[in-house]
Amino acid sequence: MSWADLIVLLMVVLVLATAFATLFLRNLLGAAVATTLVSLAVSVFYVILRAPDVALTEAAVGAGLSGLLLALAAKRLGLWHIEVQEAGLDERGDDPC
Template identity: 45%
Template sequence: MNWTLNLVLLTFLVGTAFAMIMLKDLLAAAVVFSAYSLIMAIMWSQLRAPDLALTEAAVGAGVTTVLFVITIFRTVRKENR
């Protein structure tokens, strides 16, 4: 396992998670969630789990993000506070 790449990926994970929590615009948060899942997929391939990387890339970055976007589109986009 590449130690430097691991450190960079972990930093990005925490950064994207923090941005997702702090963003008031839910659509932007959904897009950041997609980025979070993609970084998690790279993390899985670093941890020698190719099956998980495939599933996470398809499910996390694909299906779940689309579900979030559909829900935001049919409800409200902004978080009040």
């Protein structure tokens, strides 16, 4: 097993887990964040395949812009809310929403 195999295995796990998370998360902001993680793993794939220019574009568009665009669109449509009261795991504060 060479180092490239190990990274490919890791990134396959990352892509699959985050892609399924994108499908199954009920909260759309969480799904947008998961999309940026998918593009992280895909950009590492491009580096393994020795295509630094494609990896550069994927990193720029996927990590920076697409997550932002999706979150902005979801916010504009009023489709998400942040579960403030669940963020503290053990102790709940007053619900400000």
